[in-house]
Amino acid sequence: AQSVTQPDIHITVSEGASLELRCNYSYGATPYLFWYVQSPGQGLQLLLKYFSGDTLVQGIKGFEAEFKRSQSSFNLRKPSVHWSDAAEYFCAVGGGNFNKFYFGSGTKLNVKP
């Protein structure tokens, strides 16, 4: 069955520190992988996506993610976090001629000044 696991429910980092949000997936075919960000009370905004090719993908707002097939992971990273990055982050998987997208339970990021 398809699933996405985000093992960290809450993460707190200091402003300027590096960030890594973990995502593991289970998918029966070649996965298409996504990271979204959600500010309180709003919809989800796409940060980046991986379909094929270079396993390190760059996204908006200085985020990047690395696809590791052997580990079934797609972790999100940012070298230096800004206070405005405080939000909830969702990892998602879909694939092939897909009609469905599966989301993790989200990781809430707090940024300390």
Added chain:
Amino acid sequence: SQTIHQWPATLVQPVGSPLSLECTVEGTSNPNLYWYRQAAGRGLQLLFYSVGIGQISSEVPQNLSASRPQDRQFILSSKKLLLSDSGFYLCAWSLGQSGNTIYFGEGSWLTVV
């Protein structure tokens, strides 16, 4: 460019009352359409998806139903709301072919009292 509109943004309804949330997509044809629910701390749960007019797939048995009366219109309904129907409802769309991304509306807050 494509846009997605979802309304109402906020709704407070008594238990046992009906529900209708509407979603329309502009700027594209024959999109896949989705309804997700986001309960506090539980991530996004796929409720329904549709690949065409009148074609609705339900992911989980529940007190809700969906309809797609027009190509770019998706409606979430209930005849009698339950307290457990409270949550944040997100409409989303994607193109049907492989390798596409899902895009979200701004969401609708439903509180059942």
